[in-house]
Amino acid sequence: MSVTNTQTAPTTSATILPFAEPARAVRDSRPLRLITCGSVDDGKSTLIGRLLWDTKAVKEDQAATLKRDSGAQNDLGLPDFALLLDGLQAEREQGITIDVAYRYFATDRRSFIVADTPGHEQYTRNMATGASTADLAILLVDARTGLLEQTRRHATIASLMGIKQFVLAVNKIDLVAYDKAIYDKISHDFRELALSLGVRQITAIPMSALKGENVVYDGRASMAWYEGPTLVETLELATTRSAQAGGFRLPVQRVARPGESFRGYQGTVAGGSVKPGDSVTILPSGMVANVKQIVTFDLVRNAAVAGDAVTLVLDRQVDVSRGDMIVSMDGQPMTGLNFDAQLVALQPGGIEPAKGYWLKSGSRRQRVTVTPVSQLELSSGKWKAHHEALGMNAIGKVHLSFDEAAIFDPYDQNRATGAFIIIDPDTNNTVAGGMVTGRRSDLGGIHRDGQRVILSLPADLADELMATEAFAARRDEADIRRVSAGRAAELLGDIK
Incomplete structure (x- = not known):
């Protein structure tokens, strides 16, 4: 087992056998960013605390403090590993996770950045923040309860955030007497959910985070029926997302003019x-x-390359401002006034149809109107037509309409240039986070949402069509969406 320290696991009520040390592999220099998610009390903080403990990422003074603060947390005499993550006083008092906690650990093969996220529904926005930069999601499920609505919500958000590698951690397997049938059923149910979300790379692991079984050290003494990898072995072999494959993108954050002879455009690739x-x-x-x-x-x-903070100097004088984007000639991003997107509402007020918001993506901020189209029904996993306000924690598909040209890549191709946040201009609160899925036609776009047809037309043309008897007779079958009034004349001119 290629961990930083190959000492066997601490003794518990069950004997835990360490894996034999394999031949030393070449170390992967790219850190893996991962997130733990799932419902309340599924053991997320305990799992990450156990990872840190068994990979010797806990310093001596931290270990002493942990043992002092743990008290009689369990009947095994083990520390309360969750305290390594839950640092806020409110978290310790309530025994829950409220804010995202980032921790770092390493094995002989690679290093890791892990985000422990809240399980409570009211903190879903914090979970979405942690998922936005992750390469892999560890989704914990309590073996006693199976998949819950919050489990489905977190899995859906993780997939929307572009995470395509899932580890299903069937935790607390010791509390159901290491029952293989329970593990098999939960694994089957989760695979069906993941496949419906477009996730194909799934590793299911039965474990006891508290005892450390199948976390860093294997748990075959208690689960002889499980022959798969431990959690750490799975993480060591996971892949990271590459931002090098697509076209060049530099969102301009600042124009540098230290003197008359120098003009540079600064930003992070x-x-x-x-x-x-x-x-x-x-x-x-x-x-x-x-x-x-x-x-x-x-x-x-x-x-x-991607991730480098640089200043570009060009060979000629061009008009470049903060919020512009310098891109490669080939493989350019999408530009336009209308885009399709998916978002998560983050505030109690939700997202109101036809209200003007600020949309911020990178260094660019623009006025936008958000039109809800459908909402994910978490109990069934299906999208239902929804044209009203999207309430807090709702996951919705929307249309974005801009007054000026916007610049995006599809989120599944480039996270940095495909993600955005929505800001309420009245309160300056961030009310939603979202991902662009594609560009809509500026004129005459036809889309289908369930049984209804959605037409995208300039405002005056839309009004004329809605006033006709033919449309009145089919009103229950179609909706009309108006594009920006500032572009209507130009679009109609193109038709002529």
């Missing part, structure tokens, strides 16, 4: 790569230039 001599396009203007130089705070570079 959000996708792809670039080198001096490459031709680039500035969006939304569409102007073209070549990269003359790539500068960082201490040197001149011969290339920049």
Whole structure:
């Protein structure tokens, strides 16, 4: 077993046998970002605390404090591992997780960044925050209760956030006498849920987070019927998302003018790569230039890749402002006034139809109108037509309409340029987080939502059509959505 320290697991009421140490593998230099999620009291904090403990990521003073603060938390004489994650006073008093806690640990094969997220429904927004940067989701299920609505909610949000690797941790298996039939049923139910969400990479592991069985050390002494990997073995072999494959993306955060002879465009590369001599396009203007130089705070570079904070110097004077995006000539992002998206409502007021909001994506902030189309029914896993306000924690499909051209990639292709937040202009609260799924036609877009047809038309044309007898006779079968009034004249001119 390739952990930082190969000492066997602490003795518990069940004897836990460590795996034999395999041949040393080449260390993966890319850290894996993962999230733990699931319903309340499924053991998320305890699991991560146990991971930290058994991989020797807990310092001596932390271990001493943990033992002092644990008290009589269980009848096994083990520390309360959840205290390694639940640092807020309210979390410790209530025995719940409220805020996202990030921790770091490593094995001989790779390093990990783990986010422990709340299980309570009212803290769903915190879970969505943790999922937005994760490569893998560990979804915990209490073996005594099976899948719950919050389990489905978290699995759905994780999949919407682009996570395609799931570990199903059937926790507290010791409390059901290590019953294989219970594990098999929960695994089957979850696989059906995951497949409905488009997730194909699923690893199910029966475990006891408190005892440490099948976490870092195997639990075959208690579960001889399970022959799969431990949690750590699964994490060591997981893959990370690559932002290098797509086209170059640099959202401009600042225009640097330290002197008359220098003008640079600063930002963090959000996708792809670039080198001096490459031709680039500035969006939304569409102007073209070549990269003359790539500068960082201490040197001149011969290339920049996703994640690099750089200053680009172009070979000609072009109009570039904060919020613009410098992209490769090939494989450009989508631009337009209307997009389809999915979002999670994060505030009690929810998302109101036809209300104007601010949408922020990267360094770009724009006015937007959000039109709900459907809402996910968590009990059935089906999308239901919904044109009213989206309440807190609702997951919905929406149409986004802008007054000025917006720039996005589909979220499943580029997280950085496909994600956004919605801000209420009246309160400055972030009321939703979302992901762009595609661009809608500016004129005459036809979409189907269940049994209803959705037509996207300029406002005046929409009014004319709605006034006809033919539309009145089919009103129950179709809806009409108005595009931005500022574009209506131009669109109608294109038709002529």
